[in-house]
Amino acid sequence: MASEAAGPRSGLTVAALVLERSSPPPGHSDHGAAMKALLAAAFTTCLSLPATAETTVGLLLPASGNYAALGQDIEDGFRMALAEAGRDDITVLREDTEAKPQTGLIRARKLIMQDKADVLVGVVSSAVLSAVRDVVHNAKTPLIVANAGNSDATGKDCSPYITRVSFSNDQLNRPMGEWLAAQGVSSVYTLAPDYAAGQQMIGAFSAAFEEGGGEIAGVEFTPFGKTEDFGPYLAKAQASGAEALYVFYGGADAISFVKQYDSFGLREQMPLYSVGFLTAPLYLRSQGEAAMGVIGALHYLPSLDTPENNAFTETYANAHDGNLPSEYVVAGYDAGRLLLGALDSGAEGRAEIAAALPKIAYTGPRGPLEIDPATNNVVQNVYIFETVSDGGRMTHRVLDTVRAVRDAPNGCEMG
Amino acid sequence: MTAFWVLQTLNALQYAALLFLISAGLSVSFGLMGFVNLAHGALYMLGAYIGISVSHMFGFWPALVLSPLATACIGAMLHLTLLRRVAKQGPMPQVLVSFGLVFIAVELVRILWGDIPLTLDPPALLSSGVALAGISYPAYRLFVIAMGAALATGLYLGITRTMLGAALRAATENPAAARSIGIRTERLFLGVFTLGAGLAGLGGVMAVPVVSASSSMAVTALIPALIVTVIGGMGSVTGAIAGALIVAVIEVFGAALWPDASAVLVYLVLAAVLILRPQGLLAGTRAA
Numbered sequence: 073m074a075s076e077a078a079g080p081r082s083g084l085t086v087a088a089l090v091l092e093r094s095s096p097p098p099g100h101s102d103h104g105a106a107m108k109a110l111l112a113a114a115f116t117t118c119l120s121l122p123a124t125a126e127t128t129v130g131l132l133l134p135a136s137g138n139y140a141a142l143g144q145d146i147e148d149g150f151r152m153a154l155a156e157a158g159r160d161d162i163t164v165l166r167e168d169t170e171a172k173p174q175t176g177l178i179r180a181r182k183l184i185m186q187d188k189a190d191v192l193v194g195v196v197s198s199a200v201l202s203a204v205r206d207v208v209h210n211a212k213t214p215l216i217v218a219n220a221g222n223s224d225a226t227g228k229d230c231s232p233y234i235t236r237v238s239f240s241n242d243q244l245n246r247p248m249g250e251w252l253a254a255q256g257v258s259s260v261y262t263l264a265p266d267y268a269a270g271q272q273m274i275g276a277f278s279a280a281f282e283e284g285g286g287e288i289a290g291v292e293f294t295p296f297g298k299t300e301d302f303g304p305y306l307a308k309a310q311a312s313g314a315e316a317l318y319v320f321y322g323g324a325d326a327i328s329f330v331k332q333y334d335s336f337g338l339r340e341q342m343p344l345y346s347v348g349f350l351t352a353p354l355y356l357r358s359q360g361e362a363a364m365g366v367i368g369a370l371h372y373l374p375s376l377d378t379p380e381n382n383a384f385t386e387t388y389a390n391a392h393d394g395n396l397p398s399e400y401v402v403a404g405y406d407a408g409r410l411l412l413g414a415l416d417s418g419a420e421g422r423a424e425i426a427a428a429l430p431k432i433a434y435t436g437p438r439g440p441l442e443i444d445p446a447t448n449n450v451v452q453n454v455y456i457f458e459t460v461s462d463g464g465r466m467t468h469r470v471l472d473t474v475r476a477v478r479d480a481p482n483g484c485e486m487g
Numbered sequence: 488m489t490a491f492w493v494l495q496t497l498n499a500l501q502y503a504a505l506l507f508l509i510s511a512g513l514s515v516s517f518g519l520m521g522f523v524n525l526a527h528g529a530l531y532m533l534g535a536y537i538g539i540s541v542s543h544m545f546g547f548w549p550a551l552v553l554s555p556l557a558t559a560c561i562g563a564m565l566h567l568t569l570l571r572r573v574a575k576q577g578p579m580p581q582v583l584v585s586f587g588l589v590f591i592a593v594e595l596v597r598i599l600w601g602d603i604p605l606t607l608d609p610p611a612l613l614s615s616g617v618a619l620a621g622i623s624y625p626a627y628r629l630f631v632i633a634m635g636a637a638l639a640t641g642l643y644l645g646i647t648r649t650m651l652g653a654a655l656r657a658a659t660e661n662p663a664a665a666r667s668i669g670i671r672t673e674r675l676f677l678g679v680f681t682l683g684a685g686l687a688g689l690g691g692v693m694a695v696p697v698v699s700a701s702s703s704m705a706v707t708a709l710i711p712a713l714i715v716t717v718i719g720g721m722g723s724v725t726g727a728i729a730g731a732l733i734v735a736v737i738e739v740f741g742a743a744l745w746p747d748a749s750a751v752l753v754y755l756v757l758a759a760v761l762i763l764r765p766q767g768l769l770a771g772t773r774a775a
Contacts, residue, residue: 136593300698300707303494330698355603
């Protein structure tokens with residue numbers, strides 16, 4: 073951690089100082105002075121209690137439904153950051169948003185109004201993020217977005233109270249579109265679930281890919297949360313005659329999609345490119361060799377060989393049966409680091425924390441990370457990788473690094 | 488382009504086979520006992536998860552047998568201990584109790600198997616693709632189609648051609664008269680319910696190599712199964728077959744040809760059936 077000193081808010085620190093100053097010199101016995109010092113200490117501790125008021129964090133994460141596993145990873149990462157800093161003055165409350173905007177909205181209101189949370193962390197689904205955006209903005213409660221990539225949240229709907237530490241849909245797909253066109257791939261068929269994130273991801277990819285000279289041979293959005301069998305869509309993609317397939321899928325869909333793509337024998341005909349979530353570590357073990365050769369772009373890979381990441385993956389693996397952390401764990405962890413950074417800078421209460429969050433920058437597991445004050449979106453590297461088998465164990469091999477990817481303001485006017 | 492149509496036809500048949508396995512039990516317990524068993528989707532989910540665990544221990548083929556047996560046992564136990572009591576109390580308690588069971592099952596699955604979706608590889612024998620009309624189709628999906636067809640035929644013959652089937656039809660048509668000629672309707676219904684639970688479990692374990700298993704499948708499977716039951720007609724095996732084929736063809740070809748409307752297409756058909764023939768397309772031919 074950057075700093076262990078908790079700043080002027082800590083009552084215990086103040087009490088310790090008083091005690092130190094008023095304790096008699098060694099060898100000099102003075103009961104009266106000692107007593108006075110003790111009283112003074114007790115008194116100042118009591119007085120300064122309001123100042124040590126714990127920071128209340130509301131975790132706004134799915135604990136059930138398609139994205140439950142993601143919610144758990146984000147929480148694990150967040151708690152890992154708190155534990156690493158040894159902080160016990162932070163109360164963490166948890167609310168289940170499921171993947172439903174309506175539920176997310178109710179839970180956000182509860183955390184803000186009833187629990188008086190100082191800061192919210194979380195939101196996995198982009199649809200939930202757009203649902204809670206106005207509530208957070210109007211209540212002037214800072215929200216650290218630890219997953220939802222909804223580009224609008226740091227674009228036209230940006231808010232000084234929304235800071236995103238995960239990624240934006242544009243940020244991951246634009247570099248991939250440029251890269252794929254530069255590789256000489258001429259035509260692509262795209263597939264994604266039919267909801268905000270799917271449309272934004274494919275939109276950003278397609279724009280960049282076409283700008284680079286590529287052609288989109290076909291676009292299909294599959295009913296979200298309803299499609300489990302991608303057979304019909306794969307058959308249509310195959311019939312389109314496109315040179316390659318570009319998709320976005322996450323959760324259970326990611327596993328099913330890759331296995332079905334493999335079972336239809338498409339690997340030889342249509343190479344599979346994707347937003348890297350498709351073959352993220354969380355799913356890779358279930359996908360097995362079916363994922364071999366899939367190329368994706370993502371902001372974090374557990375196989376990144378940097379001192380920060382090696383230390384991080386080791387700590388995580390020790391606590392999780394040797395498993396590697398996912399990009400969701402890292403997003404939760406970085407949300408924690410960001411919050412701790414803001415608290416360490418002396419920020420206290422909703423407004424101060426919101427103002428302090430965008431000023432935090434450091435090099436973490438995913439590489440250099442800073443917040444763009446123009447949009448409050450994270451600025452980070454995007455890694456283009458291939459999924460490979462390393463002696464029977466599936467892993468990622470980095471093909472290219474696009475450094476410090478920053479989103480255009482896209483209509484953001486920070487109020 | 489013919490390759491495309493062959494592929495989509497096979498996809499539709501494969502989806503219909505899975506839908507039939509889930510719907511048959513639901514439809515029959517609906518029609519024969521007037522029991523709205525929303526926990527049916529949970530049995531399908533349990534079949535999938537138990538199948539995965541058994542498969543890890545003994546392989547796929549034992550799982551294909553043991554997992555339906557396990558869900559059949561669970562179904563029988565549920566019927567004997569809980570569902571039989573609410574069966575007499577009308578649809579509302581049935582819906583509430585059986586849907587409550589869904590929540591319990593989903594939590595149970597999350598506790599026992601975790602949140603991350605699980606998969607099952609098809610057995611080695613069926614893991615490759617089969618060349619058909621110039622295309623490659625996964626052998627496992629062909630196996631699903633064959634199993635669905637075999638079970639549909641078997642059930643149809645069982646109900647129309649055997650004494651047991653005749654007793655079942657009699658018990659459905661007029662329970663009092665059936666009892667008076669010595670048919671033990673309670674026991675018969677327990678048997679039907681158990682068989683339906685086993686079929687749901689079989690559907691579950693057969694689905695996992697195609698789609699992955701997650702705790703949400705209890706609900707995602709229930710909705711199309713209810714639609715199949717309503718379209719086909721309650722209590723009719725032929726209705727379940729027809730309903731499964733109709734829903735599968737609409738969804739698969741709708742997804743390919745008219746993707747913008749594919750999500751609502753099946754509901755339009757459902758509404759049309761409810762307006763024109765509310766008892767379902769094949770409900771007239773009770774039980775058969």
